[in-house]
Amino acid sequence: MDGTGLARRVVEETAHRAAEITRRTGVRPCLATVLVGEDPASVTYVRMKRARCAKAGIESRQISLPATTTTAELTETLRSLSLDAGVHGILLQHPAGPHIDERAAFEAIAPEKDVDGVTISSFGAMSFGLPGFTSCTPGGIMRLLDEYDVELAGRHAVVVGRSAILGKPAGMLLLARDATVTYCHSRTRDLSAIVREADVVVAAVGRPRLINGEDIKPGAVVIDAGYNPGNVGDVDFDTARTRARLITPVPGGVGPMTIAVLLAQTVDAASRQLGTAGENTG
Template sequence: MTQSTPTQSADNATTQPQARLMIGTELAAEMVTKAAVRAEALRERTGVQPCLATVLVGDDPASATYVRMKQNRSKKAGIGSRSVVLPAETTTEELVAELTKLSEDPEVHGILLQHPVPAQIDERAAFEAIAPAKDVDGVTMHAFAAMAFGEPGFRSCTPGGILRLLEAYEVPLSGAHAVVIGRSPILGKPAGMLLLASNATVTYTHSRTKDLADIVRQADIVVAAVGKANFVRGSWLKPGAVVVDAGYNEGNVGDVHFEEATEVASLITPVPGGVGPMTIALLLEQTVDAAEAQTAAGTASV
């Protein structure tokens, strides 16, 4: 990627230009197009159409909208979709039973449980009911172990999408100091594992971290995943840092104060249009991966 150069202001003072944007939209579209080609090839060769089952518990408008968006993108990629909508009062046992049924259904190749789930549900127990071969969202402990140990398996979609975006923009990871803000099991933790696997030096930070701004200021790469609007300020950043905003808050606002950060960072993801499209694209790509693997395994066992 080309490097930015200083610009001259009216008074001839040298100033740093705003950060370049890491746009996920075009790269995600390329990934979906390639997934569609593979899905069609699989259908023509075997008669099998990749199928993604989405499971939504309750009637949260934002979650329902997100599920519909994923289903629409699935159709564009030649992936069939099956929608399971359960009432808000669903118990852990009922949800586990539904996910187990989908895991055992040979016509379903990938399973997405929309999260967060209602408070009465043990989310981890629900995730673990998804068969690892169909965990195309990368939410099970099996998937996390695979990411941590560098073994084959599905990546958590948002962290995996982040890595693909960093690679596309040729961000050097080996030897870089990456600070991950947030430690959720499906975003912060796996993001750190994937960065570590790329030979970055990784620091995890969270709600109990002392002197957070000072730690972030040491980072070559910042991954913000805290779910708080405008949480990371421009003054926290080292000049030239690469900033990945994995947050999405009300009003299309990320976890990073965008206007401040663009004055300091060299690269930054916008919200929306940065990480979000990559998440869905990787989900669809991994659904096709799962369909190919399950079809091949079924053929081998005949």
């Protein structure tokens, strides 16, 4: 499953919508990215997002805070950005550090600017099918499944992982499409046996090659949302691809779609805040 190609098309569509918003209002959609510390992986990821913003015609504002930043200082920064009319979307790059209460920080982001889909409000809206923003990686997964015409109704989907911004929302989005969803996690007994029953596998646990080819039901669809050192996913790609009907590579699968959805949701947010939502921008 080619996430790179699909992400390119999503970004091109997003760039067109951003240009139309700017033409109508004179304002460029703006994404503010908050980075705490100088973790090399986070710095690289933020730089990548800024480059994608430029391609999509989105203004990128980066706020770099020292590693010594406290939770109170971080939440104050996020609240300030939430009140800034020139900012339409806010991204807190995570992990923000072991000393930071990330949940408190996420909740300082105004729901209408939560384009990364990390707040409780966003999760609730997504779970109930109400207007709001999805977590970007699960949102990208759903777009990939749609692109490849994967039928979900009545299918057994197994989500391996239960994080608040990946595993849990991925399962809720699959449930909303009438899939039968099983969540697995670090305390699941006989994980392999459960995965072997899955028509769709979403691996999102952050353990390299946890799932191998023998765990995959012949003809299943495998979404590997894991990213580990050495460009290794949570699924052993070489063995799993011999049994899966469709499978995402790492890199080049879910990763590019995460950023594409972030940009698309930033433009959605700008459209709503600037009063162009519902207008024909095509």
